[in-house]
Amino acid sequence: MLNPTTAEAIAQLGQYDAIIDARSPAEFAEDHLPGAVNWPVLDDEQRHIVGTLYVQTGPLAARKVGAAMVARNIADHLDRWIADKPREWRPLVYCWRGGQRSGSLATILDQIGFRTAKLVGGYKGFRAQVRDDLGQWPRRFQFRVLAGRTGSGKTRLLHALAAQGAQVLDLEGLACHRGSILGGWPTQPQPSQKRFDTLLWQALAALDATQPVYVESESRKIGGVQLPQALIEHMHARAEVLRVEMPDAARRELLLQDYQALVQDAERLCQLLEGLIDLRGRATVQRWQAQARAGDWPALVDAMMAEHYDPLYLRSMDRHYAGFAQAAPVPLADGAPDTLARAARQLWPAPEDTRLTPDA
Secondary structure (H helix, E strand, O other): OEOOOHHHHHHOHHHOOEEEEOOOHHHHHHOOOOOOEEOOOOOHHHHHHHHHHHHHOOHHHHHHHHHHHHHHHHHHHHHHHOOOOOOOOOEEEEOOOOOHHHHHHHHHHHHHOOOOEEOOOHHHHHHHHHHHHHHHHHHHOOEEEEEOOOOOOHHHHHHHHHHHOOEEEOHHHHHOEOOOOOOEOOOOOOOOHHHHHHHHHHHHHOOOOOOOEEEEOOOOEEOOEEOOHHHHHHHHHHOEEEEEEOOHHHHHHHHHHHOHHHHOOHHHHHHHHHHHHHHHOHHHHHHHHHHHHOOOHHHHHHHHHHHHHHHHHHHHHHHHOOOOOOOEEEEOOOOOHHHHHHHHHHHOOOOHHHOOOOOO
16 A cells, blocks of 8 residues: 655646545545545544544443444445446545545555555645645636726626637635625525635636736635635736726626626525614615615615725735726626727737746
8 A cells, every 4th residue: 555645646636546535524525635536434423423432431332333434334335336346546545634534445455456545644635735835825826807897897897808718717706605795696605615715726826927828807705715825926016917897887787797696586685684783884784784675786786886895906906916096997888798898809928928837
């Protein structure tokens, strides 16, 4: 059996035929290595039972019960998953620390004859590597920040740039959130902080540091997840800012499209607006709620742009991007696909002599 370190395993992830997470389903759901599948040697309830026995009765009793559970679970996984695997099959197995859970599964796979590897340090070691890389990697890149008021089409333009072949870092896509108090996705919850970090780590690892990377301006938090401090600081200090501009009427239309789920559920929207009372005052929020309940959506969107989103965004830009007011404008007449495609073509491809030298 091979025992690669975290660095060795990360460098070879694409060479394994399977990456097997032996932790419980809840641990796996919180986060896991890229491409991993879950073969829990103890499920969530079993893990709780064994842990309780360990505390209340002692290690021996816990191991007796746990060993029987582990043996049955591993047998089930073998029956379900390995019948078609050739002798050359090469799995990487890990658990929390690279201890007993992954060791039990890896030992059996190794004894069968598969080219099994067990990750030294387990997920804990991988998590430490992710955190360290997120503190270092952002400095490699030259970001081009799409800045502009809420509803000005920044996300759509980012997607149009990706379709044009530009490198993009879609932070809101990774976070499953549009960034504002109303920005939760209606059909998909946000990832955990650990999962978001891993997804961001994967996205950064796939980027070419010799080419610019387009990204939206974001605050430190996107919904319930936080961006790495190193990323935010580098974007504020070193990025080229592009000022996306769109007429207010077109912005209103985009916002009504983006928040269609809330338009169809006025009471849900009113509940979310309660979170703005401390910032905007009860009277203002109640006026917005009345407009929502009356179905006066154009008036509501116009009011929220003028009284909440625009002042908040412009203050943030002035504070974090000193060159925002003088930034190169990117005018968009509307959010139509053709409009966005034309703007993306003007921004990319860059001339051949604009290839970048990575930061030291």
